[in-house]
Amino acid sequence: MPSIGSRAAADLKRAARDPVLLAVILLVTGSLLIFVVYPLVSVGAASLDTGGGKLGLKVYADVAKSAYIRKAFWNSLMMSSLTALIGSLLGFIFAFAVARAKVPFSKFFNMIAIIPIVSPPFIGALAIIMLFGNNGLITWNLLRIQNFPVYGFNGLLLAQVVTFFPVSYLTLKGVLESMNPILEDAALDLGGTRWKVFMRVTLPLAFPGIASSILLLFVETLADFGNPLILAGSKFPILSVQAYLEIVGMYDLPKGAAISILLLVPSLIAFYLQRWLVSRRKYTTVTGKPQQSTTQIVSPGARVALFAVCAFVALIVALIYFSIIVGAFAKVWGFDHRPTLDHFKFVFGVGFKAVRDTLVIAGTATPFAGLLGMVIAYLVVRVRFPGRRFVESVSMLSFAVPGTVIGIGYILAFNHKPFALTGTLAILLLNFIFRYIPVGIESGKAILSSIDPSIEEAAINLGADARKTFSRVTLPMILPAFFSGLVFAFVRGMTAVSAAIFLVSSRWNLMTVHIMAQVESGNLGAAAAYSLILVLIVAVAISLIRIVLKVQYRKFGGSMLHF
């Protein structure tokens, strides 16, 4: 039996036969080390820096002593857990209503659930302040309540649930759709009532998906920065905001780093638990191809209840976007609601640089992130080389690592030689490229593993080298994954805050950061106008990518539509 070392050597030798491939492997591995691993190591190192170049746990001891940070830690965990549970419950109800119960207006509900995903993550917080804040439309204008306690737990929980339940919806919709309805038919046929069928078949089958959704929402809420920055307030501290304030407000890098490590640990635990859950789930593949079923698996009463929940949530989401739209055109929100274009004049005048910068940065990072995602997916699935598992796990890390941690890592790692990048366009681009590859990689891997490797072997057999094989055979086959990678990278690039807020400068600024600043200075109208423009840009970009994708599908004879 060959030792691991000799196998690695053999793999390396095989890879070396194709110099282009070898170069790509080295380039990918090297850049992952520099732009993903090195910043994280820098955070860890900074948190251990006790001053004077000595290492120790002094900073952690300080952090542990601070009652305020302990409070922030527990607040963050509680907020994330509650959001994960409530958000997953709502997500499941939405997904079940749309995918299985087929309630009326399913398409509308589907749209309602997708809009928050393509919006900046703090839009919920902004709208909640506009609706329930001190000058809120509902609390002040309608109910005449002064100083409604919107800041803190209540407001933040509402914002987080509205922001993140769509993530759960999309996950669980996929799970429920891939579930074979024949199983429910069979249980019904064996004499189960609809309720029993749901409890004994549907729910247990969806359980791994639900658990995975809960963990995913936990990770995302824990990492969220925009909503707590606007809504948490000083009485309800949240870790991600505290880490930011330590660094930007107090210039205390070690303490900020230590807090972000506190943030990182539960994130990583939940993330790897979620990965493990997903990897061992094999329920959907057991009994053959999913079949069509026209059976009504929900009783009329349950359908009405599902519809009512969906309608209520849809109303809240609609209210949020309604207030953003109206707020963008209202003179002074809460006092003077006469229509005006002043806020847009501001956005397209003084504030237009941020719009242009954001477009340049997201637009440049997107194709690189998309392509890098496909290259990594190809390497991981198809090529055997030493360090393959390392590349796979590191490239997925940015799913797990909160943006705040990455942002702090980047300013720590790249503000001195050999990588003095602070304040440049490059640091923003690199951050975006390496943070937003995972969706491309995941869907690329999924498609590649479903394609018989003999297709690529045939190309090699006909004389193509690795580069030709990838560009002429593999890439066209995984085009749908490439495009979903592009969409994800662009949407996230346009709406990013948590890491980017550390990296912007007067030379290169972002719309999201501008919006946060407008909110903080109480200029809600301008924030709403900015947000509206941002959502519109993202919507137009996604539509464009979809049109391109449709044309591509047609070119391939529609044979790829099932991916």
Place this chain on the structure above:
Amino acid sequence: MSVKLLNITKEFIDLEREGGKLIAVKDFNLEIEEGEFVTLLGPSGCGKTTTLRMIAGFETPSAGDIFIGDKNVSADPPNKRDTSMVFQSYAIFPHMSVEQNVGFGLELRGKPKAEIAMEVRRIMDAMGIGELARRRPDQLSGGQQQRVALARAIVNRPSVLLFDEPLSNLDAKLREQMRVEIRRIQQTYKITSVYVTHDQAEAMTVSDRIVVMNRGRIMQVGTPFEIYSRPENQFVADFIGRVNLLPVTVEKLSDQGCEAVDAQGQRLEAASAASGIAVGRKAFLMVRPESLSVEKDVGANEAGTGNASGAAKGHSAISSIGATEAPHAIERMLFARGVIEKSVYLGSTVEYEINASLDRPVLAVSHDPVDVGFWRPGDSVALRYNPRAAHLFLR
């Protein structure tokens, strides 16, 4: 229990079609007796699965009534009907062990645990899967999954067993084994069964009666023998096995059989006739390939009604007539003359395609080729048949 389907029609909304609907089943009438095994057979899209799902309660008929026993179940949901279905994809619950799967129906009926365990054990032993009880479904082979699905359906002792193409996911050998098994189990428990398939051999093996369907309508209901040897129309004749059809006009009907003439005025006899056959009607005379004997063509001077001895073997056709022949001698009639176009040797049989100047080549199968001898392409032959193997139906 008996099953009765009265004037069942099922329409689906389909906006891409003319009229905005797809008629899956139309005016379907069928009575299935208690303990009977009936197969719905037809090409895909003929409405057979829809019919089965209506009996189970997964679909509601647009019109008509379904009775199980004396009870009209048309409006009952599937869980209120005493039917058990074996699904094409088996539909084994992946989150339950094999024994939990089999016992699930009893559990839903609120049976005590001890009784469930006993029943499950007994049925699984009877099915030969007793040792799989604690396995998880993903550890089962296709054939084992099939047996689990069958055990799960039978353990409830349903009034009606329903099979939705249960063997189509198995390989050929297992399929043959399982269809015998299914028939055996059904006979043991005497459960009224409705079976859907598009495989005619499967239908012939398991059924008491076969319902041949096409485009949502019943083409014929009958025993395997009736369906194969006495088809009512060209669709049934063509769908079940291979067939030779000769266009004829009916001349005479009697208790002994029918007489007809073909386009050349040659007289032919057939022992049976489908409904609607009357003197003067245009019809097809049907002879299956295995009922045609391929004989040397002794020449065009042979009378159209010429008989040849059934003892004729291979090339040495003896054209003597009369009672002096061997006692088993069968009167054979001329079906057509032609030239061998293709001969395929399959070991136990030889299959011939003969150009007889008809719309399509005549097919003939001769058994025991070593004894009978072979014909080669280009040989002129006469094709003869026993009138008992011939059948008439309307063109």
